[in-house]
Structures are given as C-alpha cells and as structure tokens.
Amino acid sequence: MKLNTKRFISGILIASFFIYSIVIYTIGTSVDKGEDFVNAQAKNGKLLFQKKNCIACHQIYGLGGFMGPDLTNVISANGKGPVFVKTLLQYGSVRMPNYKLTETEINDLMAFLTYADKTGVSPVKKFEINYDGTVNWKSKDEKGN
Amino acid sequence: MKKEISIYFVLFGILALLGGVLFGILGAFQFIYPKFFTLIPFLKCRPLHVSLVIAWIFLSAIGGIYYYLSKYCNVKLYSNRLPSIHLWIFILTGILVIGSYLSGRFGGREYWEFPPILAVPIIISWILFGFNYFKTVFTKTEPWPVYIWMWGTGIFFFLFTYLESNLWVFSYFRDHLVRDVTVQWKSNGSLVGSWNMLIYGTAIFLMDRIKEDDTIAKSRLAFIMFFLGLINLIFNWAHHIYIVPNAVWVRYIAYGISMTELLILGKIIWNWKRNLTKALTDFHILSIRFIVASDVWILLNLTLSILLSIPAINIFTHGTHLTVAHAMGSTIGINTMILIASCLFLIPDITRHQFNKFQSRIISIGFWIMNIVLLFFWVALILAGYFKGRLVVEDKLTFQEIMLQINPYLTVVAITGVIIFTGMLMIFLPPLKFIRNYLR
Numbered sequence: 001m002k003l004n005t006k007r008f009i010s011g012i013l014i015a016s017f018f019i020y021s022i023v024i025y026t027i028g029t030s031v032d033k034g035e036d037f038v039n040a041q042a043k044n045g046k047l048l049f050q051k052k053n054c055i056a057c058h059q060i061y062g063l064g065g066f067m068g069p070d071l072t073n074v075i076s077a078n079g080k081g082p083v084f085v086k087t088l089l090q091y092g093s094v095r096m097p098n099y100k101l102t103e104t105e106i107n108d109l110m111a112f113l114t115y116a117d118k119t120g121v122s123p124v125k126k127f128e129i130n131y132d133g134t135v136n137w138k139s140k141d142e143k144g145n
Numbered sequence: 146m147k148k149e150i151s152i153y154f155v156l157f158g159i160l161a162l163l164g165g166v167l168f169g170i171l172g173a174f175q176f177i178y179p180k181f182f183t184l185i186p187f188l189k190c191r192p193l194h195v196s197l198v199i200a201w202i203f204l205s206a207i208g209g210i211y212y213y214l215s216k217y218c219n220v221k222l223y224s225n226r227l228p229s230i231h232l233w234i235f236i237l238t239g240i241l242v243i244g245s246y247l248s249g250r251f252g253g254r255e256y257w258e259f260p261p262i263l264a265v266p267i268i269i270s271w272i273l274f275g276f277n278y279f280k281t282v283f284t285k286t287e288p289w290p291v292y293i294w295m296w297g298t299g300i301f302f303f304l305f306t307y308l309e310s311n312l313w314v315f316s317y318f319r320d321h322l323v324r325d326v327t328v329q330w331k332s333n334g335s336l337v338g339s340w341n342m343l344i345y346g347t348a349i350f351l352m353d354r355i356k357e358d359d360t361i362a363k364s365r366l367a368f369i370m371f372f373l374g375l376i377n378l379i380f381n382w383a384h385h386i387y388i389v390p391n392a393v394w395v396r397y398i399a400y401g402i403s404m405t406e407l408l409i410l411g412k413i414i415w416n417w418k419r420n421l422t423k424a425l426t427d428f429h430i431l432s433i434r435f436i437v438a439s440d441v442w443i444l445l446n447l448t449l450s451i452l453l454s455i456p457a458i459n460i461f462t463h464g465t466h467l468t469v470a471h472a473m474g475s476t477i478g479i480n481t482m483i484l485i486a487s488c489l490f491l492i493p494d495i496t497r498h499q500f501n502k503f504q505s506r507i508i509s510i511g512f513w514i515m516n517i518v519l520l521f522f523w524v525a526l527i528l529a530g531y532f533k534g535r536l537v538v539e540d541k542l543t544f545q546e547i548m549l550q551i552n553p554y555l556t557v558v559a560i561t562g563v564i565i566f567t568g569m570l571m572i573f574l575p576p577l578k579f580i581r582n583y584l585r
Contacts, residue, residue, distance in 0.1 A: 030392075
C-alpha cells in the first residue's frame with residue numbers, strides 16, 4: 001500500500017471520528033424523555049451516585065457492577081417503588097452497606113432515580129425480534145416493562 | 146551504569162497486574178460471601194482491580210514501545226528524559242488513585258472512579274508520550290511497518306477518547322442521562338480499541354523481531370486489517386449500549402460495523418492451519434508460545450464478541466456475566482498473553498540473562514495452568530451470564546433469587562481465579578528475579 005494511500009485513509013478516518021463525535025454529542029443524544037424531572041436535586045443525586053461509587057455494585061441501563069440490581073426503573077418496579085428504595089438507602093441490607101446518608105442526600109438520590117426511571121427501560125423484558133437480528137421494544141410510557 | 150527506563154515500566158506493570166488480580170479474587174469471593182474481608186469492601190475492591198489491571202496494560206505496553214523504538218526500529222528517541230518524567234507522573238498518580246480508592250474518595254465513573262482532578266496528570270503524561278513518540282518516528286525515513294502506525298494511532302486515540310471520557314464534568318453532558326451514558330460508553334469502547342492498537346502492534350513487532358522477517362508487518366493485508374480495526378475503534382462502541390434510548394441509527398451503525406469483524410474472524414479461520422503449523426515449530430520460544438495462546442483466545446473472544454453484537458442476542462446477554470466473560474477473556478486471554486510475551490522478550494534482552502532449563506520449565510507450567518484454567522473461568526462466566534439473562538427475561542424470580550441460581554458458577558469463577566493467579570506467579574517469578582539482579 002502506498003504511503004499517500006495510507007495517509008489519505010488515516011486522514012479520512014480521523015476526520016470521521018471527530019465529525020461522528022460531534023453528531024453523537026448533539027443530534028445522536030438529543031432525545032430525553034425525562035427532561036421534566038431534571039432539577040437541582042436530581043443533578044446533586046447523580047453526582048452523589050458517582051461519589052459513593054454506587055456503580056461498583058449497581059447498574060444503570062445494564063452498565064455497571066452485578067452485585068446489586070439494575071436501578072434504572074427501581075422507582076417504578078413492581079414490588080419495589082419509592083418507599084422500598086428510601087428504606088434501603090436509610091438502613092442498607094445484608095449486601096448493601098448503610099452509608100449513613102443525610103435526609104437531603106437520600107432525597108437527592110431519590111430524585112436522580114426518579115429522573116432515570118423516566119428516560120427509558122432496563123432491563124428490557126418485552127420485545128420483538130426482527131428477521132435482520134434487530135430488536136423492537138416499547139418505551140416506558142408505552143408500558144413496555 | 147544507567148539503567149534502562151523500560152525495565153521500571155515493566156516492573157511496576159507486573160506488580161500492578163499481580164495486585165490487580167489479587168483484588169479481583171477478593172472481589173470474586175465477596176460476590177459469594179458478602180461479609181468476606183470487609184476491611185476492603187467490594188466497592189473498593191472492584192475499582193482497585195480494574196485500575197491496576199489497566200495500569201499493567203499501559204505500563205508494560207509503554208515500557209515495551211520505548212525500548213523497541215530505540216533498540217530495534219533504527220531511530221533514536223527524541224528525548225531520553227521524557228520517559229523518566231512520564232514514569233514518575235504515572236507512578237505518583239497511581240499512588241494517589243490507589244489512596245483515593247482505599248480512603249473511599251470516589252467521584253469519577255466506572256473504570257475511572259477516582260476524583261476527576263487526577264485525570265489531569267494522566268492527560269499530561271500521554272501528551273509527553275505522544276510528543277516523544279511522534280518526534281522520534283518522524284525521523285524514520287524508510288517505510289513504517291504497520292506496528293509503528295498502530296502504536297501512533299493507539300497514543301493519538303487514547304488521548305482524545307480519554308479526554309472524551311471526562312466530558313461529564315461539563316453540565317451539558319452530565320445533566321442529560323442518555324447523553325452522559327452514551328458518551329461514557331463511546332469513549333470507553335474507543336479507549337479499549339486504542340490500547341488494543343498498542344498491544345496488537347506489540348504482537349506484530351515481536352513476531353517480526355523473533356522471526357527476523359518484516360514482510361508481514363509491511364504487507365498490504367496487515368494495513369487493510371489495521372484500517373478495519375481503526376474503523377471498529379471509531380464506530381463499533383454502541384453495541385455496549387443498544388438499550389440506551391439514543392438515536393436509533395447509532396445502534397444500526399454499531400451493528401453494521403460490528404459485523405465487519407466477521408472479515409477478521411474469517412481471515413483467522415482461513416489462515417488457521419497454516420499459521421498454527423508455523424507457530425508450533427517455534428513453540429519452544431517462550432514469547433511465541435504466549436502469542437500462539439493469544440491467537441486461540443482471539444478466535445474464541447471474537448466469536449463471542451460478534452454474537453454479543455447481534456441485538457437479538459444482546460437483548461438477553463446485556464448486563465450479565467457474559468459481558469464479563471468477554472472482558473476477562475480479552476484482557477487475560479489476549480492482552481495479557483501478548484504483554485507477557487513482550488515481557489519475556491524484553492526482560493532477558495535488557496538484563497542480558499537467559500532463562501535456564503528449570504526457569505523455562507516453571508514458566509511453561511505456569512503457561513499451561515493459566516490457559517487451561519482460564520478456559521474453565523471463561524466458560525463459568527458464560528454459563529452464569531446465560532442463566533442470568535434467561536431468568537431476567539422470564540421475569541419470574543427476584544434479583545436475589547436469580548443470583549442464588551448462578552452462585553455455583555460464580556464459585557467456580559472465584560476458585561479458578563486463585564489458580565490463574567498461581568499460574569501468573571510461576572510465569573513472573575523468574576523474570577522478576579532477573580530484574581532484581583539487574584537493578585542491584
């Protein structure tokens with residue numbers, strides 16, 4: 001392969017990387033169903049989620065550790081819900097430590113989890129598989145889960 | 146006599162790997178017995194395990210690149226001082242990262258859980274590395290073999306994708322969950338692609354050097370495969386986040402690009418018999434032996450990776466231990482095997498010692514233990530992931546009941562982890578002895 005060909009392909013690919021990145025940062029991720037639930041509490045809750053390293057054990061959209069359950073829809077899940085989540089945050093469990101969170105911190109985390117719940121569905125349990133290997137599933141407000 | 150800087154990179158890399166695997170074993174037992182060794186709980190063990198293993202990948206790969214460039218690539222390093230500064234930044238930052246984890250000061254995100262301020266020295270160290278690398282290789286007038294391209298690409302893309310992984314500090318990204326998760330996994334996916342460039346480049350370099358034949362590293366096919374790898378680095382990451390509700394076309398692009406890996410898989414299978422026959426004739430060379438093992442693991446993991454990239458399969462496997470099987474199979478089976486091969490070439494070369502019969506035998510036993518037990522470890526993770534994925538979709542059991550069902554497989558993972566660590570110790574003890582004598 002000639003040097004100029006290599007340079008040309010590299011240049012095209014590097015340019016593609018930057019253009020694709022900008023597209024992803026903007027129109028690729030512009031949809032946000034839960035934007036009405038983004039408030040100061042939810043923002044603080046998200047940062048607290050990081051500071052306590054909750055992701056070491058839990059998942060959001062199936063991404064994270066596997067010690068505890070996925071928290072994306074924990075606020076609206078059957079048999080769980082806000083009271084269940086708040087109690088766990090206050091007292092911990094056999095597997096989850098008691099972080100001795102303040103009332104404000106608990107409310108912030110609750111606000112973040114409420115926001116997360118509105119954005120989508122995880123894990124996806126009701127879906128249709130298409131002939132080309134792709135999958136369709138219903139979003140949260142279509143009662144997909 | 147001035148000591149070769151690469152030996153320090155490799156030494157700290159090996160220590161990071163052994164430490165990282167120990168924390169991994171600790172975490173694996175905490176998975177089964179939550180009250181096991183509560184002094185360092187799981188939420189600290191996990192980031193310690195991941196960050197130390199990533200440190201092993203970087204330290205050993207970078208140490209190799211500095212040494213191979215200056216000794217074997219007919220170029221003189223632009224600066225001999227910058228690698229020392231690079232090493233010091235890396236070590237001091239590493240100590241701060243470990244300290245922040247142990248004291249429970251987090252703040253970052255998965256894989257980079259340390260407070261984001263510590264990203265600054267990491268970025269500076271990569272700028273220094275990149276500056277020195279490109280200033281060095283641009284003095285090389287003859288056509289570059291593919292590994293010079295791969296190392297440069299790995300450095301360039303690591304720098305940008307690592308910067309990207311820190312975009313969450315801006316509220317535009319942080320306050321929008323779907324954007325935040327998408328950009329996080331865009332950067333994580335490409336970061337892995339960028340360090341794979343450093344590692345696969347090292348593998349090609351070693352084959353070229355040991356066989357004293359540079360035709361493969363300069364062949365048209367090698368460059369076609371390199372560009373295919375680069376396309377995957379840029380566009381393939383979204384198979385990690387099929388269920389995140391970003392634009393639908395993001396998923397379609399990732400699915401389509403992921404399937405181009407079938408070309409790589411096809412090439413491996415097509416050349417399998419010929420390459421294996423050739424490799425077996427050099428199986429007595431320790432470095433070659435580890436590269437042959439990595440070839441087998443590439444075949445297994447690439448097959449798994451392609452299957453996991455099909456949305457119809459991914460919907461069952463996402464968020465299960467099947468993803469862990471893929472990550473562990475790639476990190477231990479492919480990356481670590483290649484980097485051990487590099488260590489077993491580089492350490493004797495620098496220290497001017499050769500392994501005696503007894504040491505070769507110990508390394509050889511460690512090699513077989515590591516590879517055979519890794520297969521059981523990998524299969525146990527696949528089975529745990531398969532059953533978890535099926536039970537989650539069936540939606541009849543609670544999370545805790547599902548975890549109880551897969552507990553036997555996770556027990557196998559923890560026990561085989563201990564045996565893999567034993568194999569690693571057997572492999573590394575002889576070269577560590579060389580380093581100790583050299584540094585005395």
